[in-house]
Amino acid sequence: MTSFPILTDGDVYSSFEYEWVLEAMREAFVERAAGTLEAPPRWRVDAGEGELVFTAGAATGAVNAAGFRVYETFPETGADHTALVAVFDATTGAFEGLLAGYAVGGLRTGGIGGVAVDALAPDDAQTLGVLGSGFQARSQVGAACTARSFSDVQVYSPTPEHRDSFATKLDDEGDPSVRALEDAEPVVREADALLCATDSTGPVFDPDWLEAGTHVTTIGPKYRDAHELPPAVLERADAIATDSLPQLEAGDRPSLLSNDQLDRTVELAEVLESPDCGRDGADEITLFCSVGLAGTEVVLGKRLLAELA
Amino acid sequence: MTSFPILTDGDVYSSFEYEWVLEAMREAFVERAAGTLEAPPRWRVDAGEGELVFTAGAATGAVNAAGFRVYETFPETGADHTALVAVFDATTGAFEGLLAGYAVGGLRTGGIGGVAVDALAPDDAQTLGVLGSGFQARSQVGAACTARSFSDVQVYSPTPEHRDSFATKLDDEGDPSVRALEDAEPVVREADALLCATDSTGPVFDPDWLEAGTHVTTIGPKYRDAHELPPAVLERADAIATDSLPQLEAGDRPSLLSNDQLDRTVELAEVLESPDCGRDGADEITLFCSVGLAGTEVVLGKRLLAELA
Numbered sequence: 001m002t003s004f005p006i007l008t009d010g011d012v013y014s015s016f017e018y019e020w021v022l023e024a025m026r027e028a029f030v031e032r033a034a035g036t037l038e039a040p041p042r043w044r045v046d047a048g049e050g051e052l053v054f055t056a057g058a059a060t061g062a063v064n065a066a067g068f069r070v071y072e073t074f075p076e077t078g079a080d081h082t083a084l085v086a087v088f089d090a091t092t093g094a095f096e097g098l099l100a101g102y103a104v105g106g107l108r109t110g111g112i113g114g115v116a117v118d119a120l121a122p123d124d125a126q127t128l129g130v131l132g133s134g135f136q137a138r139s140q141v142g143a144a145c146t147a148r149s150f151s152d153v154q155v156y157s158p159t160p161e162h163r164d165s166f167a168t169k170l171d172d173e174g175d176p177s178v179r180a181l182e183d184a185e186p187v188v189r190e191a192d193a194l195l196c197a198t199d200s201t202g203p204v205f206d207p208d209w210l211e212a213g214t215h216v217t218t219i220g221p222k223y224r225d226a227h228e229l230p231p232a233v234l235e236r237a238d239a240i241a242t243d244s245l246p247q248l249e250a251g252d253r254p255s256l257l258s259n260d261q262l263d264r265t266v267e268l269a270e271v272l273e274s275p276d277c278g279r280d281g282a283d284e285i286t287l288f289c290s291v292g293l294a295g296t297e298v299v300l301g302k303r304l305l306a307e308l309a
Numbered sequence: 310m311t312s313f314p315i316l317t318d319g320d321v322y323s324s325f326e327y328e329w330v331l332e333a334m335r336e337a338f339v340e341r342a343a344g345t346l347e348a349p350p351r352w353r354v355d356a357g358e359g360e361l362v363f364t365a366g367a368a369t370g371a372v373n374a375a376g377f378r379v380y381e382t383f384p385e386t387g388a389d390h391t392a393l394v395a396v397f398d399a400t401t402g403a404f405e406g407l408l409a410g411y412a413v414g415g416l417r418t419g420g421i422g423g424v425a426v427d428a429l430a431p432d433d434a435q436t437l438g439v440l441g442s443g444f445q446a447r448s449q450v451g452a453a454c455t456a457r458s459f460s461d462v463q464v465y466s467p468t469p470e471h472r473d474s475f476a477t478k479l480d481d482e483g484d485p486s487v488r489a490l491e492d493a494e495p496v497v498r499e500a501d502a503l504l505c506a507t508d509s510t511g512p513v514f515d516p517d518w519l520e521a522g523t524h525v526t527t528i529g530p531k532y533r534d535a536h537e538l539p540p541a542v543l544e545r546a547d548a549i550a551t552d553s554l555p556q557l558e559a560g561d562r563p564s565l566l567s568n569d570q571l572d573r574t575v576e577l578a579e580v581l582e583s584p585d586c587g588r589d590g591a592d593e594i595t596l597f598c599s600v601g602l603a604g605t606e607v608v609l610g611k612r613l614l615a616e617l618a
Contacts, residue, residue: 001391001409002317010311038355046347047367047375048399054363054377058356066356068363068379070395074402082310082404086379086393090357093383095391098407100310 001095005309009101015308016107018114018146021139024303025111027063028296032269036061039294041250050074057295058090066090067298069105085301097305102135108300109290110139112243112268113195113217116288118147119271120241120278121193121215126151128176129191131184131204131228133157133166136219137197141170141178144195153178156187157198185209195219201226207233212283219290224254229287231256238284239277240265243293257289265289310404314618318410324617325416327423327455330448333612334420336372337605341578345370348603350559359383366604367399375399376607378414394610406614411444417609418599419448421552421577422504422526425597427456428580429550429587430502430524435460437485438500440493440513440537442466442475445528446506450479450487453504462487465496466507494518504528510535516542521592528599533563538596540565547593548586549574552602566598574598 031037038058045052051073058066071083085099117125128150130137134157141153153176157163160182167180181187188194188209197219198204207230210216216237220228234240234257242248242265248255249262257265268288271278279286340346347367354361360382367375380392394408426437437459439446443466450462462485466472469491476489490496497503497518506528507513516539519525525546529537543549543566551557551574557564558571566574577597580587588595 001388002319004391004409008311038357040354043352043363043365045349045365045367045377047365047397047402048347048369048373050375050402052365052367052375052377052397054352054365056352056354056356056361056363058354058361060357064357066359066361066381068354068361070377072375072397072402076401076403078403079310080401080403082313084395084404088356088361088381092385092387092389093356093359093381094385094387094389095393095409098393100313100404 004095005097005305007099007304007308009103011308012103012304016304018142020303020307021107021111021143021300022114022147024300025108025115025296028059028299029115029269029272031059031061031063032267032293033273034061037295039244041247047072055292055294055297057298059295059299060090063299063302064090065298065302067301069297071105085297087298087301087305096302097309099301099304104297104301104304106135106139108296109136109219109292110143111300112293112296113140113219113290114143114147116217116241116268117144117193117215119268120286120288121148122213122279122282125192127190127192128153129187129194130155130197131157131187132197133162134197137166137195140195140197140219144193145176150176152176154181154187154190156181156184196228198228200228203230204228205230210285212285215286217288217290222256222289224256227256229256233287234261236285237287239279240287240289241268241271241278242289242291243268244291247291247293248289313404314406314614316408316613316617318412320617321412321613325613327451329612329616330416330420330452330609331423331456333609334417334424334605337368337608338424338578338581340368340370340372341576341602342582343370346604348553350556351603364601364603364606366607368604368608369399372608372611373399374607374611376610378606380414394606396607396610396614405611406618408610408613413606413610413613415444415448417605418445418528418601419452420609421602421605422449422528422599423452423456425526425550425577426453426502426524428577429595429597430457431522431588431591434501436499436501437462438496438503439464439506440466440496441506442471443506446475446504449504449506449528453502454485459485461485463490463496463499465490465493505537507537509537512539513537514539516545519594521594524595526597526599531565531598533565536565538565542596543570545594546596548588549596549598550577550580550587551598551600552577553600556600556602557598
């Protein structure tokens, strides 16, 4: 093979549409429900001062994509660092192309979050709350606002410049209006859907602020000894879902979820097939634990290559 | 990251030198002996009609390379298929480049074989015997003839056109002379070092042909139920070495080697450090079981990127 398509973050971010991301993730969950999404737990390899982490998988149904994402956990970062996503045809094994950068990893997590909000938030959800203003928060908001028609988005993160810049940037992109608040409490209290997308190792809100009927998504750490979510939310949640039970259970550190909580957690693919497994009334609290279903990067990578390469 | 070096098989094969390959493999074994070569067993992932197989590793000493090779096991092949080797800096995690194709996989196996022949063949070895005339045989001969000054090479494979074309091509490249024989027996009887590089699932020679003092390398299948080597060679061998004991033991099918034979097998890195572990006299039979030490692809990939990119 002498040449193949390569997409960089610049290629992706300048031209992608959240609709593609959501469609690709819905296709991935259809395959997950049908049992055609191979998604083994991550493989971590010591690689000097850091690790290489592989998430490989395949969607062997209609999507027909196989491949992997690899990222590194070195303390250093910079323009000479990159993750890689490689896409193969799952029937023939032909190599279809490479995505170098971080866009696929972030966008597929955002897309999964968007599918989860659509499946679990109350039908009349109007206000989207966001705790965190980084890379992950951005794609969560983009996908959630494509999946559902929120009337407004309220964001809080501890550094004023970060939350203001985040809100200004997203507000400029069009509907809905996005504004930064100076305190987490009203963001949580007024949210119909609350997205926690931080790297905080301690709870980022007081669980007493959480009102009946709210959907909560947690993207950040969810270990027993490091978690952005107040543990009380797990006790209060009427339904708990995740994108991958095996990945949730395969963590290298003890999970924030007790065994009883793990036992009642359902996969998002199951909720999409059988909505009864999810929200059962406007006053319920629902929780989505995003862990990163393997195989989804490859499904999105294939779609991005098809659209942009 | 918007661009990075990529080498194709054409780039590599048109310009590489076997000296680089041997030097890189010797460096890898120095790291193996020092305990700085991370080389976990392969990771295989179901990917539709085939598998994706990952060999990841890192040389965290002087070589300072981390990364992986991925190849696929789909029944189909063709110009739109490729393996990939990705190289990262093992200290900073910076991405250094990609090699797309099969050259690195074949050349590093050849290079390991060359180091093994140099370490294990009798000092006055003159004749190199080769069973097989494919991709792997070619790099085995190239590296062995760079590591040692053989006076002649004799090759046999069952298809006359294949062995003739192989011999003609290599003979044209210079010393030593290479010729194809019509029968395996004289190739085995006259060899001081014998390279078996076939994909045969049954023994490719009669063990009675093997004369005292010969070194034998087996590249092909070495399972209990599929092996190119006559099992009697394992019983006759005075010393057995391999590039990776964990990989030899981690096979997904039972090994051709009995537990007793595995127990007396030493790593090539150990032979290089302590030659006593290898050949102990001109009349001994030595055996090298090539299984593919992970991490070596990355070490060679880094060298090729440094030389050619």
